[in-house]
Amino acid sequence: MGEPPIKVQHLGPGASFGELSLMYNSPRAATVTAVTDVSLWALDRRTFRHVVSSGTQRARRMHEGFLERVPILSTLTVRSKLCASDTHQ
Numbered sequence: 001m002g003e004p005p006i007k008v009q010h011l012g013p014g015a016s017f018g019e020l021s022l023m024y025n026s027p028r029a030a031t032v033t034a035v036t037d038v039s040l041w042a043l044d045r046r047t048f049r050h051v052v053s054s055g056t057q058r059a060r061r062m063h064e065g066f067l068e069r070v071p072i073l074s075t076l077t078v079r080s081k082l083c084a085s086d087t088h089q
Helices: 019-024 045-068 078-087
Strands: none
Touching (some): 019 045
């Protein structure tokens, strides 16, 4: 027989798992087992990447809009503002 499973983490409502596998096209590092009844949403890699990309683009536009309104940054080139937007977290 194999080793008994090791509990690594407890996930509650709204939690997610498996995103690294979807982002990096790699096997999951762990098995997730529900101990109660759950509702589960599953996404294929293509849909997941679209959702992540859309969120990233939306955040970038928001950061760009903020940087456009900062007077001290008005002399920066568009490229410099885009770089600043990409590094803003």
